[in-house]
Every structure is written in C-alpha cells, then in structure tokens.
Amino acid sequence: MPLELIDTKFENDLDALLHFQDVLLKAVEGARDDELNREFQVLRKMMLADSTYKQAIPPFVRRYRDLGSLWPAFKSFSPQWEPRRVEVRKQFEPALKIAERAELFVTNELGASGYDSTAWTGVSTPTDRIKAVKTLIPVTLLAIEQLIASLEAPNHNGAPPLDGAKEAIEQLRALHSALGKLLAAADEGKIFDTLNDGLATEVARYAKRAAKALRDDPIPYAFSAMILAVMSACGFGNIAGWLAGVAINMKRK
Structure with missing residues (x-):
C-alpha cells in the first residue's frame, strides 16, 4: 500500500519519506518530545508495512522501535550532530530514490513534465x-x-x-x-x-x-x-x- 494512502497529510511517498527523514534529523540533535517519538513510530510502521520500501529503509530504523533506543546508534555515527545528519541523509537515499522515480513516472504520465529543464x-x-x-x-x-x-x-x-x-x-x-x-x-x-x-x-x-x-x-x-x-x-x-x-x-x- 502506498505510504500516502496510510496518512493523508502526505502528498505522496516522497513527501512521507522526507518527513520521516526530518523527524530523524531533529532527533540526532537531541529532540525527544512525545509527539516526535509518536511520529517516528507511526512512520516506521508505515515503511515496514510497505514492500516497496521495507528493504530500502536504513538498518537502524528496522532495528530500533523508538527514538530513545536510537540514541546509541546516533552517537556511533559521530560525536557531533552535523556528521550524524549527513549519515541519516546518506542512509535514506535508497528509499528516497525509489520514491523519486515513482513520482517522476507519475508526473510524466500526467504530462506535467515531459521535457528536460x-x-x-x-x-x-x-x-x-x-x-x-x-x-x-x-x-x-x-x-x-x-x-x-x-x-x-x-x-x-x-x-x-x-x-x-x-x-x-x-x-x-x-x-x-x-x-x-x-x-x-x-x-x-x-x-x-x-x-x-x-x-x-x-x-x-x-x-x-x-x-x-x-x-x-x-x-x-x-x-x-x-x-x-x-x-x-x-x-x-x-x-x-x-x-x-x-x-x-x-x-x-
């Protein structure tokens, strides 16, 4: 099932995945409020339930169920927050590329962008x-x-x-x-x-x-x-x- 069909606030799969990445980018800086943790758990469940993305999501997302348990993994990336952000983006790339290809296909099928910019x-x-x-x-x-x-x-x-x-x-x-x-x-x-x-x-x-x-x-x-x-x-x-x-x-x- 496409990610956007599970939570209608997202425009498409790419939007949902980028929001998930945003949640983790905030978490690597130390954010730990209940709402952020809830978003992580919901989005993690969405990704694991979707066969399109299940194997492409970052290993640390599959392994840990909440943001509190993720902290040791983040610290293992680097003692500084900016390299942690870089690593999160790097590990999200496989799933994002899948979603980008899907969005590009839909855009071209609808005729909105059939040209090279x-x-x-x-x-x-x-x-x-x-x-x-x-x-x-x-x-x-x-x-x-x-x-x-x-x-x-x-x-x-x-x-x-x-x-x-x-x-x-x-x-x-x-x-x-x-x-x-x-x-x-x-x-x-x-x-x-x-x-x-x-x-x-x-x-x-x-x-x-x-x-x-x-x-x-x-x-x-x-x-x-x-x-x-x-x-x-x-x-x-x-x-x-x-x-x-x-x-x-x-x-x-």
Missing part, C-alpha cells in the same frame, strides 16, 4: 550548476527573507497570521537554512558531495510545501513561484515540472 534553464554541466548556485542562491535567500518578513508583519486589523502563513513561514525558514548550507558547500567546492547527501531533495520539498501553503494568498503565492523558478534555474530536480501546477493555480481573479 536544462533546455530552458541553461544549467547543463557541473560548472554551470556551481555558477548558478553561487549567483542565484543569494538572490533566493534575500527573497525568502523578505517574504518571511512580509508574512510575519501584523495584519491591518491586528489579527495574527493565518494558519497557511504560519506553515509557509516554517517551511521558508527551513528552506533558507538548507539553501544556506548549499551555498556554503559551493563556496568550499563541496556542493556535489552535499547534493549527493540528499540536501537538494530536502530543499525542493521545503520550497514546494511553502508554495502550497501560500496558494490562497495571491501576492505571496506569486512571490513563492518566483523563488521556485530561480531554484529551477539552479538545476534543482522536481521543481520545473511542479511550476506548471503553480502557474495554473495562479490564474485567479
């Missing part, structure tokens, strides 16, 4: 991608900062931000952090190692979830589309095709 982004070589990241990501970071500031500003009637705005702000902050790491990796000449650790997929997910949360607010939604377009020009996967849906939904009065 390099034909219009100009990002066709590793050198081009590094140049695009170092040139456009700073612009994207500034755009995200301005969008967050706009969403956090008090409404004209003093009312708090809507639920959609709160979700968008959370995803935009995560996106800003992930893009900052990519930019730092590009400056250090290590961007392809970072991309291979799954950060690019994580970045794409944050961007798409932020845009989805803003779809009922025309101006921020259009601004989020611009952010997605700039990221597509940097060569991020699963962004170009998704922009088609954004463009369609922007046709509003």
Whole structure:
C-alpha cells in the first residue's frame, strides 16, 4: 500500500519519506518530545508495512522501535550532530530514490513534465550548476527573507497570521537554512558531495510545501513561484515540472 494512502497529510511517498527523514534529523540533535517519538513510530510502521520500501529503509530504523533506543546508534555515527545528519541523509537515499522515480513516472504520465529543464534553464554541466548556485542562491535567500518578513508583519486589523502563513513561514525558514548550507558547500567546492547527501531533495520539498501553503494568498503565492523558478534555474530536480501546477493555480481573479 502506498505510504500516502496510510496518512493523508502526505502528498505522496516522497513527501512521507522526507518527513520521516526530518523527524530523524531533529532527533540526532537531541529532540525527544512525545509527539516526535509518536511520529517516528507511526512512520516506521508505515515503511515496514510497505514492500516497496521495507528493504530500502536504513538498518537502524528496522532495528530500533523508538527514538530513545536510537540514541546509541546516533552517537556511533559521530560525536557531533552535523556528521550524524549527513549519515541519516546518506542512509535514506535508497528509499528516497525509489520514491523519486515513482513520482517522476507519475508526473510524466500526467504530462506535467515531459521535457528536460536544462533546455530552458541553461544549467547543463557541473560548472554551470556551481555558477548558478553561487549567483542565484543569494538572490533566493534575500527573497525568502523578505517574504518571511512580509508574512510575519501584523495584519491591518491586528489579527495574527493565518494558519497557511504560519506553515509557509516554517517551511521558508527551513528552506533558507538548507539553501544556506548549499551555498556554503559551493563556496568550499563541496556542493556535489552535499547534493549527493540528499540536501537538494530536502530543499525542493521545503520550497514546494511553502508554495502550497501560500496558494490562497495571491501576492505571496506569486512571490513563492518566483523563488521556485530561480531554484529551477539552479538545476534543482522536481521543481520545473511542479511550476506548471503553480502557474495554473495562479490564474485567479
């Protein structure tokens, strides 16, 4: 049974798996609240019950039933939290690749993305991608900062931000952090190692979830589309095709 059919808050298998990875990335930093542990247990059960992913999930997920028992495994990865995060992403790659292939197949079958984005982004070589990241990501970071500031500003009637705005702000902050790491990796000449650790997929997910949360607010939604377009020009996967849906939904009065 597909993962998204078990918990309808997920758009698809890839979304569910990336959320599971997020839970573990928080856990490697020491987070241990009851809600996080419950999410781990539910998502672990989902993955073990799905024959598509059962053999691809990280061994430590199969072995341990809760976050408390996982702590020794995390410490065995490294005494520092950042190498632990890298290891979690690395071990999730096999399952994520399966889900990415499935999502790409569905997208192509629906006709949303039957083309190579390099034909219009100009990002066709590793050198081009590094140049695009170092040139456009700073612009994207500034755009995200301005969008967050706009969403956090008090409404004209003093009312708090809507639920959609709160979700968008959370995803935009995560996106800003992930893009900052990519930019730092590009400056250090290590961007392809970072991309291979799954950060690019994580970045794409944050961007798409932020845009989805803003779809009922025309101006921020259009601004989020611009952010997605700039990221597509940097060569991020699963962004170009998704922009088609954004463009369609922007046709509003």
